[in-house]
Amino acid sequence: xxxxxxxxxxxxxxxxxxxxxxxxxxxxxxxxxxxxxxxxxxxxxxxxxxxxxxxxxxxxxxxxxxxxxxxxxxxxxxxxxxxxxxxxxxxxxxxxxxxxxxxxxxxxxxxxxxxxxxxxxxxxxxxxxxxxxxxxxxxxxxxxxxxxxxxxxxxxxxxxxxxxxxxxxxxxxxxxxxxxxxxxxxxxxxxxxxxxxxxxxxxxxxxxxxxxxxxxxxxxxxxxxxxxxxxxxxxxxxxxxxxxxxxxxxxxxxxxxxxxxxxxxxxxxxxxxxxxxxxxxxxxxxxxxxxxxxxxxxxxxxxxxxxxxxxxxxxxxxxxxxxxxxxxxxxxxxxxxxxxxxxxxxxxxxxxxxxxxxxxxxxxxxxxxxxxxxxxxxxxxxxxxxxxxxxxxxxxxxxxxxxxxxxxxxxxxxxxxxxx
Amino acid sequence: xxxxxxxxxxxxxxxxxxxxxxxxxxxxxxxxxxxxxxxxxxxxxxxxxxxxxxxxxxxxxxxxxxxxxxxxxxxxxxxxxxxxxxxxxxxxxxxxxxxxxxxxxxxxxxxxxxxxxxxxxxxxxxxxxxxxxxxxxxxxxxxxxxxxxxxxxxxxxxxxxxxxxxxxxxxxxxxxxxxxxxxxxxxxxxxxxxxxxxxxxxxxxxxxxxxxxxxxxxxxxxxxxxxxxxxxxxxxxxxxxxxxxxxxxxxxxxxxxxxxxxxxxxxxxxxxxxxxxxxxxxxxxxxxxxxxxxxxxxxxxxxxxxxxxxxxxxxxxxxxxxxxxxxxxxxxxxxxxxxxxxxxxxxxxxxxxxxxxxxxxxxxxxxxxxxxxxxxxxxxxxxxxxxxxxxxxxxxxxxxxxxxxxxxxxxxxxxxxxxx
Numbered sequence: 001x002x003x004x005x006x007x008x009x010x011x012x013x014x015x016x017x018x019x020x021x022x023x024x025x026x027x028x029x030x031x032x033x034x035x036x037x038x039x040x041x042x043x044x045x046x047x048x049x050x051x052x053x054x055x056x057x058x059x060x061x062x063x064x065x066x067x068x069x070x071x072x073x074x075x076x077x078x079x080x081x082x083x084x085x086x087x088x089x090x091x092x093x094x095x096x097x098x099x100x101x102x103x104x105x106x107x108x109x110x111x112x113x114x115x116x117x118x119x120x121x122x123x124x125x126x127x128x129x130x131x132x133x134x135x136x137x138x139x140x141x142x143x144x145x146x147x148x149x150x151x152x153x154x155x156x157x158x159x160x161x162x163x164x165x166x167x168x169x170x171x172x173x174x175x176x177x178x179x180x181x182x183x184x185x186x187x188x189x190x191x192x193x194x195x196x197x198x199x200x201x202x203x204x205x206x207x208x209x210x211x212x213x214x215x216x217x218x219x220x221x222x223x224x225x226x227x228x229x230x231x232x233x234x235x236x237x238x239x240x241x242x243x244x245x246x247x248x249x250x251x252x253x254x255x256x257x258x259x260x261x262x263x264x265x266x267x268x269x270x271x272x273x274x275x276x277x278x279x280x281x282x283x284x285x286x287x288x289x290x291x292x293x294x295x296x297x298x299x300x301x302x303x304x305x306x307x308x309x310x311x312x313x314x315x316x317x318x319x320x321x322x323x324x325x326x327x328x329x330x331x332x333x334x335x336x337x338x339x340x341x342x343x344x345x346x347x348x349x350x351x352x353x354x355x356x357x358x359x360x361x362x363x364x365x366x367x368x369x370x371x372x373x374x375x376x377x378x379x380x381x382x383x384x385x386x387x388x389x390x391x392x393x394x395x396x397x398x399x400x401x402x403x404x405x406x407x408x409x410x411x412x413x414x415x416x417x418x419x420x
Numbered sequence: 421x422x423x424x425x426x427x428x429x430x431x432x433x434x435x436x437x438x439x440x441x442x443x444x445x446x447x448x449x450x451x452x453x454x455x456x457x458x459x460x461x462x463x464x465x466x467x468x469x470x471x472x473x474x475x476x477x478x479x480x481x482x483x484x485x486x487x488x489x490x491x492x493x494x495x496x497x498x499x500x501x502x503x504x505x506x507x508x509x510x511x512x513x514x515x516x517x518x519x520x521x522x523x524x525x526x527x528x529x530x531x532x533x534x535x536x537x538x539x540x541x542x543x544x545x546x547x548x549x550x551x552x553x554x555x556x557x558x559x560x561x562x563x564x565x566x567x568x569x570x571x572x573x574x575x576x577x578x579x580x581x582x583x584x585x586x587x588x589x590x591x592x593x594x595x596x597x598x599x600x601x602x603x604x605x606x607x608x609x610x611x612x613x614x615x616x617x618x619x620x621x622x623x624x625x626x627x628x629x630x631x632x633x634x635x636x637x638x639x640x641x642x643x644x645x646x647x648x649x650x651x652x653x654x655x656x657x658x659x660x661x662x663x664x665x666x667x668x669x670x671x672x673x674x675x676x677x678x679x680x681x682x683x684x685x686x687x688x689x690x691x692x693x694x695x696x697x698x699x700x701x702x703x704x705x706x707x708x709x710x711x712x713x714x715x716x717x718x719x720x721x722x723x724x725x726x727x728x729x730x731x732x733x734x735x736x737x738x739x740x741x742x743x744x745x746x747x748x749x750x751x752x753x754x755x756x757x758x759x760x761x762x763x764x765x766x767x768x769x770x771x772x773x774x775x776x777x778x779x780x781x782x783x784x785x786x787x788x789x790x791x792x793x794x795x796x797x798x799x800x801x802x803x804x805x806x807x808x809x810x811x812x813x814x815x816x817x818x819x820x821x822x823x824x825x826x827x828x829x830x831x832x833x834x835x836x837x838x839x840x
Contacts, residue, residue, distance in 0.1 A: 104815065157822060291747045291814045313748050314734035327711045327802055328733050331751035336819050382747055382815035394711045395524065395802035399756050402577060407827040 023047070025066045032070055036102035038095060042066055055098055056090025073103075078299030078374075082367040092369070093346075096377035104383070123240050125307065126259070127213050133305055138193070138220050143357055144348035149193035149220070152255035152286065153338040153386045163344040166337075171199040174252060176412025177284055177330065177390050179400070180204040184249040187275050189241040189268075190256025194221025194234070201233040208234045209246050242267050244275060250283060251276050257287035257316065258308050265319035272324040282392045282415055283326065288338075289313050289387045297374070304371045313387055321391050330390040330403065330413075335379050338386045342376035443467070445486045452490055456522035458515060462486055475518055476510025493523075498719030498794075502787035512789070513766075516797035524803070543660050547633050549679060549727040558613070558640050563777055564768035569613035569640070572675035572706065573758040573806045583764040586757075591619040594672060596832025597704055597750065597810050599820070600624040604669040607695050609661040609688075610676025614641025614654070621653040629666050631659045662687050664695060670703060671696050677707035677736065678728050685739035692744040702812045702835055703746065708758070709733050709807045717794070724791045733807055741811050750810040750823065750833075755799050758806045762796035 023045040030040060030049045037052040041059040048054055060066045065085035068076035080086040088095050141149055146167045154166035155173045174196065180186065182205030191197050191210035194217070200206050212218050218238040225231040241256065242264075251272055260268055276283055293312040295301070301308050311319065313331065321328060349372055352358050358365055378384040390413070392398055400413040443465040450460060450469045457472040461479040468474055480486045485505035488496035500506040508515050561569055566584045574586035575593045594616065600606065602625030611617050611630035614637070620626050632638050638658040645651045661676065662684075671692055680688055696703055713732040715721070721728050731739065737748060769792055772778050778785055798804040810833075812818055820833040 101815070155822075157824070159821065291745075292742055312737075312742065314737040314742065317732075317734040317737070322712055322732065322734065325711075327753070327755075327805060328751065328807075329753045331748065332823065333747070333749045333819075335747075336821060385747060387748075395521070399753075401579065401756060402575075402827075403752065403823065404577070404827045407822075407824045 025063060025070065028070055029066060032073065033099060034102035034105050036098045038098050038102075049102070054090075056088050056092070056095035058095065059087045059089055061085040061087070072298075074298040075302055078297075078303060078367065078370055081370050082303075082363045084362070084366065092373040093343075093376050093380070096374050097380050100377055100381040100383050104381070123242065126240060126261075128306070138216055140358070140360075141193075143352040144345050148195040150195045151192050153288075153334055154341040154344075155334065156337055156340050159340065163341070163348075166341070166344075167195070168199070170337075171196050172203070173406070174254065174284055174286065174388070175200050175204050176406055177388070178250045178252065178282055179411065179413045179415040180206050180250060181411075182206065185209070185247070186250045186252060187244055187246055187248040189244060189251070189253040189271065190259070191217075191221065191236065192255070193217050194224055194236060196252070196254060197221070197234045197236070198225060198228060198230055201230050202228070206233075206250075209237065209244070209248070210234060211237050211239045211241055211244055213238065213240060241271055244271050246275055247277060248275050249277055249281055251281070252284045252286075254284075254286040255288075257285055257320070258310055259305070261307055261309055262311065262315070262319060265316075266323055269320050269322075269324035272320070272326065276324075276326075276393060278393045279396060280398045280415065281396070282329070282390065282398060285316065285320070285387075285389045285391070287311070287316065287387055287389075289316065289385045291382065291385060297378075300371065300374070303367060310384060313385075313389075316387070316389065321389070325394045326391040327394045327396065328389060328391055329399065330388075332388045334386040334388060335382065335384070338384070339376055339379035342372055342379065346372040346376060445483060445490065448490055449486060452493065453519060454522040454525050456518045458518050458522075469522070474510075476508050476512070476515035478515065479507045479509055481505040481507070492718075494718040495722055498717075498723060498787065498790055501790045502723075502783045504782070504786065512793040513763075513796050513800070516794050517800050520797055520801040520803050524801070543662065545727065546660060546679070546681075549725075553725055558636055560778070560780075561613075563772040564765050568615040570615045571612055573708075573754055574761040574764075575754065576757055576760050579760065583761070583768075586761070586764075587615070588619070590757075591616050592623070593826070594674065594704055594706065594808070595620050595624050596826055597808070598670045598672065598702055599831065599833045599835040600626050600670060601831075602626065605629070605667070606670045606672060607664055607666055607668040609664060609671070609673040609691065610679070611637075611641065611656065612675070613637050614644055614656060616672070616674060617641070617654050617656070618645060618648060618650055621650050622648070626653075626670075628654045629657065629664070629668070630654060631657050631661055631664055633658065633660060661691055664691050666695055667697060668695050669697055669701055671701070672704045672706075674704075674706040675708075677705055677740070678730055679725070681727055681729055682731065682735070682739060685736075686743055689740050689742075689744035692740070692746065696744075696746075696813060698813045699816060700818045700835065701816070702749070702810065702818060705736065705740070705807075705809045705811075707731070707736065707807055707809075709736065709805045711802065711805060717798075720791065720794070723787060730804060733805075733809075736807070736809065741809070745814050746811040747814045747816065748809060748811050749819065750808075752808045754806040754808060755802065755804070758804070759796055759799035762792060762799065766792040766796060 023042055026040045026042055026045060026047040030047050033049060035050040037055050038049045039054040039057040040047045041057050062085060065080040145151055146164045148167060150167040154163060155170035156166045157169050180200060184206045186200055186206050186208045188197050188208055188210040191212045194210060197208040197210035201208050215238055218236050221236045225234050272283060288310040290310050290312050293315055296308055296310055353365055398415040400415055405412055405414050443462055446460050446462055446465060446467040450467050453469060455470040457475050458469045459474040459477040460467045461477050482505060485500040565571055566587045568587060570587040574583060575590035576586045577589050600620060604626045606620055606626050606628045608617050608628055608630040611632045614630060617628040617630035621628050635658055638656050641656045645654050692703060708730040710730050710732050713735055716728055716730055773785055818835040820835055825832055825834050
């Protein structure tokens with residue numbers, strides 16, 4: 001890691017102002033990002049990206065970090081930040097929000113880091129992807145997730161709810177949208193550490209078959225089921241979603257579609273079609289999506305979430321629900337809730353880092369800092385969305401009459417709607 | 421119109437039973453429709469379409485009606501019914517529900533009557549289409565719509581609401597999803613007889629620019645605005661939606677997208693993009709849709725609604741909202757409510773027919789009977805859906821925190837959500 005400023009930098013020093021810095025690379029970078037309330041610094045040279053007061057300064061330790069950024073901004077920025085060759089002085093999330101907003105106007109730039117993805121979503125590839133992210137160790141996630149280890153968007157019924165309460169509220173929201181009734185059967189594809197499956201079984205009296213590829217997570221979930229006396233009602237299987245073949249009253253998948261890959265949407269559709277009861281079945285997909293179809297940030301898909309893809313809503317409908325023979329009943333966009341969830345995670349994470357509890361090396365810790373802050377910025381700016389889509393088989397006689405039951409302390413959506 | 425049974429028919433008479441009828445055309449028709457609890461009759465020959473007890477009998481007056489049905493079922497069925505060459509003995513809606521369900525399994529059959537549609541959605545074509553349906557005379561629609569002449573899906577907060585109350589509830593639902601506040605401006609594309617525009621101005625204190633191509637409807641709406649003292653707040657313009665160019669806080673279109681035509685989705689996207697305020701704007705599209713992309717019933721598009729097309733949800737998102745730069749905030753499927761609305765319309769229509777108040781000729785009256793009953797059956801079986809899609813510009817800072825305000829007697833969605 002080089003931290004020496006380039007010898008030429010000092011001679012170009014200017015205090016600030018849009019045209020203040022004369023380092024050509026700084027100027028090139030500022031042009032690439034577009035007008036943004038950011039200050040860029042290299043040695044003593046600085047440049048401000050717009051007339052607005054800068055919210056933060058991106059300080060480059062060397063010209064190599066700066067140069068890489070101009071050619072492959074997504075991956076190189078992430079790597080240089082993780083390696084400490086870029087420092088953000090000021091609010092990291094605010095800096096990333098400013099950069100995202102500016103980059104949204106710059107067509108083409110997001111496509112640079114695009115990767116070949118064909119081998120990611122084979123069953124073997126899927127297992128490797130899941131292992132890389134989710135098997136970092138339960139202890140690591142316990143440092144900054146809620147006490148139940150729910151690693152998906154929470155639901156803050158009011159903004160001042162605790163993260164713990166908001167994750168329970170999310171699980172209730174899901175169960176109430178599905179209108180679960182005691183004795184029914186639920187299939188959950190991609191169950192994380194099992195919190196939702198256990199919650200549905202305990203609170204709604206259903207039987208659950210829950211699958212996950214991560215052996216660490218499945219081990220944790222089974223142990224928890226045993227400890228809480230729910231092992232007879234919740235079956236955790238270490239399996240690919242494509243292996244699930246069980247008739248159910250409700251199908252649910254929270255935060256898995258992002259890892260399925262577009263090439264496998266048809267396979268997921270077939271699972272839903274064969275599992276869900278054709279007359280009274282109903283399902284819910286909860287996933288990170290986008291307004292327009294485009295690849296995720298290349299650094300995220302390379303360093304954090306191999307193989308991840310967040311579809312536009314219409315892609316998910318056309319790719320999964322239409323071929324599964326499903327009718328869309330309800331869609332809710334929970335984007336502000338994911339920004340709030342990520343703020344909680346980031347604050348807990350930074351506390352754990354400050355107290356020396358995180359472990360790993362500095363590069364890992366900085367990479368995760370950037371991942372959490374960048375994700376929060378993406379939900380704040382609308383670069384990412386969070387969709388909950390409720391569906392039922394085409395022509396199903398079950399259809400909720402209104403959504404009022406979700407908000408009035410009733411049992412949730414009433415799928416046995418009065419016949420008109 | 422010929423009502424004499426074909427001389428050969430009598431000799432084939434059988435009382436009933438699946439294999440009871442031996443007329444080869446009846447057998448051919450039953451095979452084409454697929455297993456359905458329907459009885460088919462031609463002269464004294466009858467045939468039952470499945471082992472289940474038939475819900476109704478389709479009685480053919482002559483072999484020509486039967487023959488046409490086999491080759492072009494959608495258009496020929498409608499025409500033969502209108503001409504009285506097919507009678508339905510029993511519940512008309514139940515018979516159509518049974519037929520729709522059976523036909524859903526018969527691939528290909530719905531495509532037979534497909535029409536060339538290229539010239540339908542030019543501005544001139546759009547005007548002709550609108551004139552043909554909506555300028556039948558306000559008096560005609562007043563016979564069977566609610567007192568405010570709302571010709572779109574109502575919202576039955578509870579199933580026993582009157583049609584009048586349910587139409588008001590629908591208008592409130594729309595206004596509350598948009599979170600309208602006094603003094604704001606609204607653009608409405610395709611305003612019918614003006615009920616929603618006037619309701620929003622009166623109840624929510626907004627200013628509205630409302631457009632419609634039907635001169636009869638615009639004349640009626642303007643007169644009503646004058647009478648109710650709202651002419652200074654609601655401007656009704658006889659114009660194509662493509663001519664609208666006014667910055668607004670909210671954009672709404674209820675029941676127009678069905679007439680826009682896929683080739684013009686981009687034009688509608690441009691109208692939304694240029695009208696809606698980029699920071700705090702929000703919009704709502706309310707339209708008849710489908711689970712899968714396919715043409716509407718060919719008889720409907722030929723005889724009742726020239727040029728109509730009901731898109732799959734993903735088609736509307738990809739065709740209109742994505743190119744308009746919009747983010748989907750909320751989708752609600754109101755399918756059961758349209759079945760209920762159509763039942764009300766049909767009952768009122770049949771009462772008016774029975775009391776000799778409808779006018780026109782018998783063929784027209786029978787065609788409209790079939791149109792109303794067929795539409796009700798289509799919503800009951802899920803052949804048609806009703807989507808309300810709420811959206812806001814990509815990256816907009818306005819995003820409702822939850823949907824609870826829609827159901828708790830508050831002002832509706834709160835678009836100035838607390839910042840997380």
